[in-house]
Amino acid sequence: MQLGRQIQLNNWLVSTNILPPVGPEAWLDAFDAVSDSNPSFVPVLRSVNDAAHGPLIEAFHREGLTLLPVRKIFFRTYPEDWHRTRDDQRDVRLRSTGRFIERAGTTFGESDFDQAARLYRMLYIEKYSHLNPQYTGRFFEEFQNQCGFELTGLFDPERGGSMVGVLGQFDQHGTIVSPVVGYDTDLPQKLGLYRWLISLSDATARSRQRFANWSAGAEQFKRNRGAQPAIEYLVADLRRASRSQRLAGRILSRMLQLAARAAMRL
Structure with missing residues (x-):
C-alpha cells in the first residue's frame, strides 16, 4: 500500500471539491468500503x-486517520462577511x-466551449503549472450539462465579440468554489480581466x-479583498497499512502540521 496509489472519494475532477453535509460515520463507512474492495x-x-x-477533522483524528495539510486556502462567508474592502469596491466599479x-455558459456553442478551455489553459497550465487539471471544450460542455x-x-465588443475570459463555478451544499478561471494572458493587464472574474465570483x-x-x-x-486563511487537508486512511507505513504517515503529518502553522503566521 502506497500513498501514490490512491482512490479519491468525492472527486469531481477539479482542484477544490465541495463536501456533502454528511457526518463522519458516513465518511468512515466509505473509507471502509473502498479499503475492502x-x-x-x-x-x-x-x-x-x-x-x-x-x-469532521476532529472526528477523523480520533478514528486514527492521517491528516496531511496540503495548502493554505482563503475564504469568505456570506452574509456574515458583508463589508467590502477598498479593492472590492474598485473591482465592483470595474x-x-x-x-x-x-454571458452564461448556457448560451455557449461548441466554439465557445473550446475557447473557454483555451483561456483556462493559458492561465492555469501555461502560466501556472502543467500539473493542474487539463480540460477540453467537450468536457466543459458535458460538465455543465x-x-x-x-x-x-x-x-x-472591441475584439469582434470574442471571449477573453471565463469563470467556472460549483454551487453545492451552501458553498461556492470557482475551480476554473481563465483569460487571454496576451491582453494588457490594465484591462483587469482577473479582477473582473474574481469580482464576478464574489458577487x-x-x-x-x-x-x-x-x-x-x-x-x-x-x-486585500477580505478573504481569511484556512488550512486544507488531504485525509488518508492508513489504518490498514503496515506498521512502518503508518509510522511514516504520522511523521509526515507532524512535519506538515508544523509547516502549516508557520504558513498561517505569515
Whole structure:
C-alpha cells in the first residue's frame, strides 16, 4: 500500500471539491468500503479545511486517520462577511463600466466551449503549472450539462465579440468554489480581466449568501479583498497499512502540521 496509489472519494475532477453535509460515520463507512474492495490502494479525501469542517477533522483524528495539510486556502462567508474592502469596491466599479459582456455558459456553442478551455489553459497550465487539471471544450460542455457546473464568459465588443475570459463555478451544499478561471494572458493587464472574474465570483457568493472557498494562490490579492486563511487537508486512511507505513504517515503529518502553522503566521 502506497500513498501514490490512491482512490479519491468525492472527486469531481477539479482542484477544490465541495463536501456533502454528511457526518463522519458516513465518511468512515466509505473509507471502509473502498479499503475492502481495493486493499492495495489508499482511500483519501481531499478539500477538507479547518474553516468549514472543524468537527469532521476532529472526528477523523480520533478514528486514527492521517491528516496531511496540503495548502493554505482563503475564504469568505456570506452574509456574515458583508463589508467590502477598498479593492472590492474598485473591482465592483470595474464591472460597472460594462467594458465586457458577461454571458452564461448556457448560451455557449461548441466554439465557445473550446475557447473557454483555451483561456483556462493559458492561465492555469501555461502560466501556472502543467500539473493542474487539463480540460477540453467537450468536457466543459458535458460538465455543465450533466453536473451543474456554471460557466460564464467575458466577451469583448472591441475584439469582434470574442471571449477573453471565463469563470467556472460549483454551487453545492451552501458553498461556492470557482475551480476554473481563465483569460487571454496576451491582453494588457490594465484591462483587469482577473479582477473582473474574481469580482464576478464574489458577487455570486454574496447574492446567494454562500460560504465562498477562494482556494489557494494569489494570497495578497485575496487578503486585500477580505478573504481569511484556512488550512486544507488531504485525509488518508492508513489504518490498514503496515506498521512502518503508518509510522511514516504520522511523521509526515507532524512535519506538515508544523509547516502549516508557520504558513498561517505569515
